[in-house]
Amino acid sequence: MAKRKNLGRDIKRYSVCYFMVAPYILLFLFFILAPIIIAFFFSFTDFNMVKFPPDFSGLDNYIRIFLEDDDFLIAIRNTLVLACVTGPISYFACLFLAWFINELHPFLRAFFTVCFYAPTISGTLYVMWGFLFSGDQYGILNNVLMDLGILSEPYQWLTNTESMLPIIMVVQIWMSFGSAFLSFVAGLQGIPRSLYEAGSVDGVRNRWQELFYLTLPSMGPQLLFGAVMQIAGAFSIGATITALMGYPTTDNAALTVVTYISDFGSIRYEMGYACALSFILFVIILATHWVIEHIIMKYASD
């Protein structure tokens, strides 16, 4: 009873704060939380975008996903492979590049930041990789390799099952110096000089020690933010694949959960199934996030 009274009083006392977070809370509720709940609800139905309300089908969708759907296995495998390869690589690449350019002259630093960040903000510029990997004999890579005598006839980079995943990884890493990279650059700038001075007094002898004992621990929030962004990014690769290789890709060799969801949602009109798929993806991302968060916070708070 007393607690509730306190709550009421607290709300009143902090009403200005509530007012200030209200826009974000509302947006969050309507555009993030509500869709997740709705999707969760629809995942137990056979919703087909026409019949409303849809029939309740219980766990049918989930049973089909886990027990019958071969393509889902391909999708989840590809998604995990892409996430496990591009996620860490791009995360550490962001971190080290940010670290490398940190000590440059401010002008040069700004210049390199723009260079690395540019692919992310340039929207659909990744279609240029389509020219590079074009299957035409005049495609850039084919042309060079045929000139060098490595290939004797054009190779279909974007439709051959063997080359698709590696290409996506390269493109994805190229594109991944996004907000994580920026937050690292900002985080590195935010560490006070006095910390390093104190460190050198306390016996830090080389740059590696400086990095592991001083720099990274004081960047906890940025590291976490970066990790969240990279995980979400790595798990939601999809638009790039469709733009470069079309949909569907040969033998589903570059099928990811995201492209699989849009297949069911917008081509097959099996929205219930698509909702179940996206809920599974949501759970995977959440779990990964939880693990990573624990690792990083443990490290950063040491």
Next chain:
Amino acid sequence: MSVMFSHLAKRTMCCLLAVLLLFAVVPFSVSAEPETPDADVSGDVATDGGQAGSAEPEAAETPEYTEYYARYADAERPEERMEVGLSALVAGGEAPNFFEDAEKGQVLNMAANGSNATFRFTVATAGLYNLQVLYKQHGEDLVSDALMDVAVDGVIPSYSMDDVQIPRYWTISEKAYDSRGNELSNEMAEVAAWRWQTAYDAGGRHNDPLCFWLEAGEHTVTLTFEKAGLLLAGVAFFNEKEAPAYQKPDGVKVTDAAPIIAEGEAYTWSTDSAIQLTTDSNNAAMSPSHPELRLFNAIGGSTWATTQQALGWEVEVKTSGWYKIAVKVRQSTKTGSFSTRALRIDGKLPYAECGEIRFPYSTNWYNKVIATEAGEPMLFWLEAGKHTISLEAVPGKLSNTMVELQDCVEELNRIMRQLVQVVGNSGDKYRDYNLDEEIPTLPDDVKAMLERLTVQRDEIKRLSGDNGSETSKLQTMITQLEYFVEDIDEMALKLNTFKNNITTLASWVNELLTQPLEIDYVITYGADNDLPDVSAGFFKDLWFTIQRLTVTFASDYGQLGDVDTSKEYLKVWISTGQEQMQIVQSLANEYSAMEGVKVGVKVELVAANLLEAVMAGKGPDISLQQANDLPVNLAARGELVDLSQFDGFEETRERYHANSFAPYLYNGGVYAMPLTEAFYMMFVRTDVFEEMSLEVPNTWEELYEVATILQRNNLGAGIPSDMSIFASMLAQNGGTFYNEDQTATTFGNQAEIDAFKAWTSLYTEKGFDLAYDPFNRLRTGEMPIALASFGLYNQLKVSAPEINGRWQMYPVVGTPKYNADGTPMLDENGQQVIDRSWSCATQGSVGLSQGATCTFILKGCKNKEAAWDFLKWYTSDEVRKEFALKIEMRMGVASRYTPANYRVLENLPWTDTEREMLLAQWDELVLFPEIPGSYYVGRNLTYAFRQVVYNDENPVYALNKYNEIINRELTRKLQTVN
């Protein structure tokens, strides 16, 4: 120099080594000397009446105009004018089609394609003459210029006299506004009048009118028309008096009369209906400008760029006097270069200098005062009264250079093809090609080329006073050729850059040939401060922008025009563009105004996902221009209305090709109406085929033979690797996709397996390219034959003018038919029957996209009868034709629209030959049914195809494997749908 020397030394060493090593190898060399067809200038020309379509003169037999002109350049130009009328008509061939004209009495009606007239006339003095015809546009349903072939004494003297353009004059019949005041697309009307039209170069490349050399004595002139629709009353040979050079009138006073402004968009006449009115709404100084409304305030731009397009403005001069003329223009397309116009007053050049007025590049609007070279404004004497000021796009002084450069590009392409035949697609560093022995003519050709290009470069620099930036692309080519002249074998290694340089040069030349210009107004004025500022100033512009931004929250430009919302209306969605939307809306308004129609029609431009909108209850009643694979997939979910239940449905069927409805059938219902159809044609570079003495193939076997010869010469033939080929091979062998109940595929049958084998073997055994750009390869001639959607026709016509006349469109190759006893099946002419069935099936987003579009009624529609009545009217032959003509009228040839209505094609502005080819192919069009779940067919067939082609899988095994997967999904889908 020393680098070059050591390079040579190394080369010699290598040669010696190679000779030693290859001592035992018998060298073989392919004679690469091209067989140049003898320049046969015999009289096999389209003069004998009646069969003009088939007797198109070959380009190779007639000289280029520059060559023709050079022969007589110094000849006399007599001043006399020889004008003859119908009395000089020579009888012969078909009977002339006379027409009774109110003004001229009996005249000739040249409506039919290929109609011709021959006149007899006598020349007193030998010399060079220009030609004029007296004509009046006549007849409806024609949007493009008439094309005229001119033959003197039965021979077309030069290639430029084949397809001379005779313009049709247009005007805006009525400005249309909606109730809010937004300006709508205007209705155009023809301005028919008797006019003397001088003949200019068919390609629009020469500044001066065509000259004809005439000996003294009796001659005949034969005019043959295509796409004509005009009346002809006479023809004249004459020489125009040259306009005097400008000389400042002495001691005259410039008028102090008020300035007269003629708005660009309010022109009096135009010689091309495709010159579009434009809106610049970012500029407060535009005239007129309005922050809120959509008003047309300028004209032209990239739609006013081809030579001979002219606009005329009538101005009324109150007081006679000496005036200056200025034009407010923007030329923001031709970077770093200028566009050229000829200014005429009442049809005459006032001064010689007005024949070529240059409008330099600028992204901003500017006032161009017509001035002398020294920059002093010219003074024009204008009597009080009405005058017509006209501006015509002309090629300018660079025209000869351009013609020469186009020629050079063609020659460079020929050299390149010769090289490719020896070297392949890219040279091998470790091989000596001895190009000068393999292609003995090569060194001289390259040297000659270098000389020609250098001359042209200097000419451009001289004429345009350019410092080199403009000719940089030409310079790159020259530098490379200089390098090649030093060491001819380098050509093998630098083949790819050589190719790129040719392509760049070709597009640069084409760009130079265009004369884009946008006009706000033409002003006639006296005092200099009467010339309005081109900019309203920073703050006015800012305020204007703010106003415009505010308005965007309130105005919906997705719907223009008025719909009477007081009465019931149908909501129609269209997804293509503003122009199309306005045309459909204006047609729909005509419909609502018709007697007995109780509903209005509201057309909206929406690019949203249809199904989502329907679910949200915001869907349209009718959706236009949807992909062919959608109807069945929507119908299976009960979202569409069965059209076969309506009155008069059966009658609409006869408008279309027999199986046009195949993709729209579902459970005994018909769920859509076809709007457009797509099919493939075969594009052939006739000049290359002639060079290599190849025949245009009719059957697959013949095509393979041609391809083998081409491949042996390192050229190629193009067969797109998409499913169309499989579907078409299937159709030609009597196969189908699905069984009769449409519950499963038929890929287990022999015909289907054979088709799949044949399809994959194109790329596994026969070496066709899997990926290529047909436009570019046809243009360079590396792929002299390619199968492609007929849309390539428009692209080649518009974007590759340099190969005009060097390519042809044919029906696709087919499968020869045999009787049951194995003897060839013959048609009534004794020719073997060839099945050229063709289907456009490719993998669509939801099923087999068959390249076509359709329209359907959604279930949510309240007044279904009214919707059907509208649809029935909208898909009728007359309305489809009107739509197609309006589209082409507004947007030019590039957007030529081909309705699915079978008979409409006959009324569209194709030439007879083209129409014949298209109809022949259309007759054989095959459309396959769509079924729910057909999305799985396309993708798995593609997988199977790639398994075979990339991984050397056995085709039968691959097809079987994926067929099983397909059928499993089809069964599942069928269950969920039912």
